Amino acid sequence: MPKPDRPAFHSRLRLLRTERALSRKEVAAAVGVHYQTIGYIERGEYSPNIELVLRLARHFEVPVEAIFSLDPYPSIADGG
């Protein structure tokens, strides 16, 4: 079982994925990892390596900083 907790960074992966109506399985296939791996990353349970991160950014056509950040992203309620 992966680590039960591991914040330390923030992710918009899930937001991006649902915005584009993609399943984890689809994203996983596109970047070449297991679909559970996407789930763990979405939940912040572990910190993906740069290779996977770059593949995700390329797939979503956004800069890395649009998916991952050390500081929390503004919530949608705050206009983010």
Next chain:
Amino acid sequence: MPKPDRPAFHSRLRLLRTERALSRKEVAAAVGVHYQTIGYIERGEYSPNIELVLRLARHFEVPVEAIFSLDPYPSIADGG
């Protein structure tokens, strides 16, 4: 010992570091890892996690894509 080989991504970490006349030890201290870890990353021997990557980008004040890329960076000889 880390993996003897592991390309799959390209890094400008060493270039950025030397450009600013910083030692590995200094960079390592700034981002909170062992100085050998910086060496391994510079040599592409392993793929750092997003947390470390974001701390490096923040320390150098550049976007992640300026340090790491899936595609090779243009060589200095080519004007890059």
Next chain:
DNA sequence: ATGACCTGTAGTATATTCACTACAGATCAC
């Protein structure tokens, strides 16, 4: 209600990252 698909969670097993120690070669100041 059944089936298809998505998600959350859990467990096990393997690979990789990273810390740390150590040593040798290079450079540079003295």
Next chain:
DNA sequence: GTGATCTGTAGTGAATATACTACAGGTCAT
């Protein structure tokens, strides 16, 4: 030449990332 600092390399060991299997609950179409 001695000492200080940087680098490359290597080895061990711990922590973490990832693959994979499995099951339960949800939604949605039929």
